[in-house]
Amino acid sequence: MARMPSGERRRQLVEAAVRVMARDGVARATTRAICAEAGVSLSVFHYCFDSKQALLEAAIESITGSYVARVMSAVEPKVTLRETVRGALGTYWDHVVTHPAEHMLTYELTQYALREEGFEHLARAQYEQYVASAATLIRQVCALRGLTPKVPLELLAQVLAATIDGLTLQFLVLGDERAAEALLDATADHLVGLMDG
Structure with missing residues (x-):
């Protein structure tokens, strides 16, 4: 070797x-x-x-980091703020549709961490990373457009993270691509309303 x-x-x-x-x-x-x-x-x-726990933590960080890097590299100013936001959401969503097993894994990792004694902090870290990643993406979009969000950045990041989490799980359960696309459109509209008004 x-x-x-x-x-x-x-x-x-x-x-x-x-x-x-x-x-x-x-x-x-x-x-x-x-x-x-x-x-x-x-x-x-x-x-x-040092342990399997350390490997699981590294796996959660790697998966989330990969999603964020993919979306951030695709965030570019479009004609409108909504097109910019929808484009970023679409980049993430393309990965959900083409790699559903990896996204199912994120939910399984959460459940595993919550149920295994000594691993609970991994679930918290996972969701804190989602919010921090959402904040980074929102900051990038706002900087591109010269915006200051109408609501506190932390709240907007929590809204984005919770919405994407729910949309992803719903899609993994129902598999309805048409409904998911409509929900992504509604999410883009909602986010734009909170970012610029």
Whole structure:
């Protein structure tokens, strides 16, 4: 096995963990299964992570960070604020539609963390990261348009995070793309109303 920097090994293990958990579920994602997926030994896992809890935390951060990076790279000023907001929502939504198992995994990680003693803080961190990410995106959109939101940024970020969370779960359960698109349009309208008026 070729030597590689520990940061790269950590990333390799996190990516393997996400694949295993999305495919088999969080409870069945043992460190052995994750190591097998990554093609590394258990000793490499223990060198890179103190515990499975640390790996799950890194997986949550990686998944959320990936979503945010994808959306932020797509945020660009369009003709109207609504088109800018709807475009950003659409970028996220395209990933939901094409990678539903990864999004189901985020809900499973939340439930797992809430039920496993000692892991509860991971669920809180996950949702705090959603709100912080939403705030970053709103700040970027406002900066592009020279806006100051009509409501406090933290509240607007919580509204966005809660709305997207609910829309995603509803889509994963019902699978109704037409309804999801209509709800995304309504969400864009609502956000624009809170950002500019």
